[in-house]
Amino acid sequence: MRWSIVVAVALHGARVWAACTDDQCSIDETETSILDFDFVDSSTLTEPVARVSGYSASSYSANNPNEDRFKVHIEKDTVFASVLDGHGGWHVAEYVHSNLINNTKAELVSIAAQSDSDKDAAIASKLEAAFLRTDDDLKALLLPTFELGFGQVNRVGACTMLAYLRGDTLIVANAGDVRAVLATKNESGHVVPHPLSTDNNAKHATEKARLEEAHPNEDNIVVCKSGNACYVKGGLQPTRALGDFVFKDAAFNTFRGSKQRGGGRFIPEPYTPPYVLALPEVQTHKLTSDDQFLILGSDGLWDDVSNEEAVELVQHFISLGQRDHASQALVELVIAHTAADYGVHASDIAALEPGDRRQVHDDTTVVILFFT
Numbered sequence: 001m002r003w004s005i006v007v008a009v010a011l012h013g014a015r016v017w018a019a020c021t022d023d024q025c026s027i028d029e030t031e032t033s034i035l036d037f038d039f040v041d042s043s044t045l046t047e048p049v050a051r052v053s054g055y056s057a058s059s060y061s062a063n064n065p066n067e068d069r070f071k072v073h074i075e076k077d078t079v080f081a082s083v084l085d086g087h088g089g090w091h092v093a094e095y096v097h098s099n100l101i102n103n104t105k106a107e108l109v110s111i112a113a114q115s116d117s118d119k120d121a122a123i124a125s126k127l128e129a130a131f132l133r134t135d136d137d138l139k140a141l142l143l144p145t146f147e148l149g150f151g152q153v154n155r156v157g158a159c160t161m162l163a164y165l166r167g168d169t170l171i172v173a174n175a176g177d178v179r180a181v182l183a184t185k186n187e188s189g190h191v192v193p194h195p196l197s198t199d200n201n202a203k204h205a206t207e208k209a210r211l212e213e214a215h216p217n218e219d220n221i222v223v224c225k226s227g228n229a230c231y232v233k234g235g236l237q238p239t240r241a242l243g244d245f246v247f248k249d250a251a252f253n254t255f256r257g258s259k260q261r262g263g264g265r266f267i268p269e270p271y272t273p274p275y276v277l278a279l280p281e282v283q284t285h286k287l288t289s290d291d292q293f294l295i296l297g298s299d300g301l302w303d304d305v306s307n308e309e310a311v312e313l314v315q316h317f318i319s320l321g322q323r324d325h326a327s328q329a330l331v332e333l334v335i336a337h338t339a340a341d342y343g344v345h346a347s348d349i350a351a352l353e354p355g356d357r358r359q360v361h362d363d364t365t366v367v368i369l370f371f372t
Contacts, residue, residue, distance in 0.1 A: 035332060035350055038066045042324035048372045050079045050165035051287050058327040059365040060300075060334075064355035065090055068298050068365035069097040069158075078166045080104065081367050083178045085159040085298040087236075092243035093158040095138055100162060103137075104130035120169055124282045127164060127173040135242045135278035142245065146252055151264020154252040155235070157243030160280070161197065161296055163369070168287045170294070172196045173280035175240035177299045180283075183311045185290040191315045193307035196283050196294070200240040202230040207239040211275065218270050232275050233267050240277045247276035293318075293370045300364030301330060304337040314368060327366040334364050 038061050044054040055072050067086030072079070080101045086093030107126040111119060142153050159176020172180045174197040182194040200207055202222045211232065215221045223234040231237055236247060245252040246266065250273055253266050285291075295310055310330055317326040338361045339346040349360060 035060055035328075035335065037328065037331070039070070040328060041072070042327075043072075044324070045074070049074055049077060050167060050169075051291075051371045052079045052165060052369050053372045054323070054370045055081070055368060056324050056327040056370075057365075057367040058331050060331045060363070061354045062300065062357040062361050062363045063090075064353070064358075066354070066363050067093055068300070068363040069093045070296075070365050070367050071097055071101060072367060072369075073101050078164070079369070081163045081165075081294075081296060081369055083161045083296040083298055083365050083367055085176060085178050085300075085363070085365070086156070087158070087238070087241075088152075088156040088244075091153075092138065092156045095141075096134060096158050096160055096242050099137065100130060100134050100160065103133050104162065104164070106130075107133065120171070120284050123164065123166075123169070124171055124173075124284060127162060127171060127282060128279055131160065131162075131173060131175055131242065131278050131280050138243060139245055139249065142243075143251060146245075146264075149255070151255065151266075154246035154264050154266075155244060157236075157238070157241040157276075159200075159238050159240075159298070160242050162280075163294065163296060165287075165369070170196070170285045170287055171282060172285075173282045174198070175200065175242060175278055175280040176238045177201045177302075179295075179297055179299070179302050179307075181295045181297075181307045181310060182285065183292045183295070183315065184288075185292065191292055191311055193311045195307060196285060198281060199299075199302075200281065201237055202232050202239055203228055203237070211239065215270075215272055215275070218272065221275070235265070235267065236276060238276065240280065242278050244276050248274040248278075287371060291371050293368055295330075296367040296369075297330070298363060298365040300362035301334060301366055303362060304334045304341075305330065309333070318370075323368075323370055327368050330366045330368075331364050334361060 037058055039059040042056045057070055059068050067090045069084040072081045084093040084096050107130045111122055146153050159178050161178035162173045164171045177199040180196040182196050183191050184194050186192050208222045211221045220234055222230050224230040232239055313329055314326045317323055317329055335349050336346050339349045
């Protein structure tokens, strides 16, 4: 068992913090600490729905308040799960949390008439439509507020991930850098990660190339401050998101008076929006008996934990009969890694107040769906 799992089990199981170096950890049996989670939720279903037998979900703040949101919505034959990573504030994430799944259900009403051979593609199209509908509705609400002089609303957004499950169909729609990782058994019986999303971030070559092709005369279309910190027009790392309307619509880049009014940040010329897309990338997967669970996580998780580590840790908690706590263990592993990076005790990181924590780690939200 790798040291990362030893740390997470120590953090979660016995609530004993471990002091870690790069290659080993020592357990302090006298000191205990519990993370002050903002939200924790779990459920074991009496009967599986769309192959889902239960879930574990947790959210832990770095910002004050937490800018992440999550939702697991289970109906008779369908499961929806979302993770939303807000930036510039919590407001867009909260709006999407309240509206995206309802908009998706409304878009899906017409799907029943589709033949089975066409249904998956039709569902994927409806998920795309729901993202765009949610973004358009939000824009209509925010524009009058912006025009009143509340300039800061032009840069509030949310990376948005939605997983849809029905029967043996799993469809993941992603606008941003929330990540979906499916855990599946390989030929040797080992549980391994299989990504079902790509990180829509300006540091990635494919997204950078897309932006450069769409805006060929703008040298500042992507500005990199370091290898892992690249920004669309120097201002936003995600290349897809809901909200962030200054990157989408000129109406949010113009005031009728001084641009200093209202505190908004504006993009100078050359300016040819849209730069950031609300249209999600969609991946479809047919579940099999080899598929064990699905992890949805905000980038607060993936900044510190690899796909392999995450899958290994969740599988370990399943083997302990403690799957309900697996999402908390992943968050606690983020804190353990952060402490090791700074050369301090994990309890020192955990003791930081929300707001101060943002200097060392991000809001971290995890949803895990377990399959039969």
